[in-house]
Amino acid sequence: MNALVISLISVGRKGLAVDVAVPGPDLALEDGLELGLGEVRVRGSLDAIDTEYLFRGHITGAYAGPCDRCLTECAAPFDYEVAWLFEEAEARREVAGAAGGDDVEIDAADDDRMFVFEGNELNLAVPVWEELVLQAPSKHLCRDDCRGLCAHCGADLNQGPCGCKRRNNGDGNKGLSSLADLFPDLRPSSPEE
Template sequence: MSKIWVELADIPAEGRVFSFEDQGFWQESLRTCVLSATIAAPLRAEVTVLPDERGALVRGTLRGSVVLPCDRCSEDCEQTVDEEFEVYEELPAEGGESAEESRVVEEDGVQRLNLGAVLWEQFVLALPPKPLCREDCKGLCPRCGGNRNFQECDCAEGGNDPRLSVFRNLKIS
């Protein structure tokens, strides 16, 4: 994943607004994280960073759209990303997480924030956990693998799994 470092000392107390429209950042991050998604509409982020002595408050919006495989039928489906976020990133406590894991690091008395990591995390959180091409997607046939959205197959519905036979006469009271 790409890193975008910002020195917090260079940002005034009232904060600074950053705009990110470089699609190369998103494409490289998708490739690095092996996420099966492609950008459909350009991803744009606008972020305000408000620094303090222990870290920074990051507020922003992330908009665009990506194409993901449907969770039921594996067909491509476009998903809109329209997210507002607010996170506080602080220096790690002594003996806490390592500098590689932290988004705020202090080197030679200078605090730096990895905005790339914040943006990527917010992007991943904005994606649906179960993307669907449509709400009534019928998915794939478990026997022949055919897409039931396009045609019904002649496969018999799955029989009962013999491993579950012990539960057939179970009564819950």
């Protein structure tokens, strides 16, 4: 049973307060897309506006997993402010037909993200998942200036210099240092003293 499925009968005149926490993996609507989510909390209020429903609130949680650079397990917390408009599928078709175009849809969807529901239920899991996928950071880092691992010895450079650089400048491994010339991005980023 999905806790994010809201029965519209429970939405009163003053709206419905929503505060639901779901395990991240339960939200995944697409197979194979792993966001490394822990618990995701959805808080806000759902209000009826004529035949439509407006949800305004926050999605909070954290993306978790190994840092892209140093592989340390870390979590990147998020707090997204959201506003979604839900329109009944049948009403939407009628309005679009009567207006003879899509003017109506465009001005309603200007600021709010728009979704469609059918029957007496509305599923918040769809926009929640969409939001999380859209906003997922392209890089998962333990901190913005993570120094990553030494390309030669694998030492975590956040703990301090590993000493490889000095050795490689001497009679160290020529093969590896010429490889480093081909991939300058992989060089340790600390400036030479």
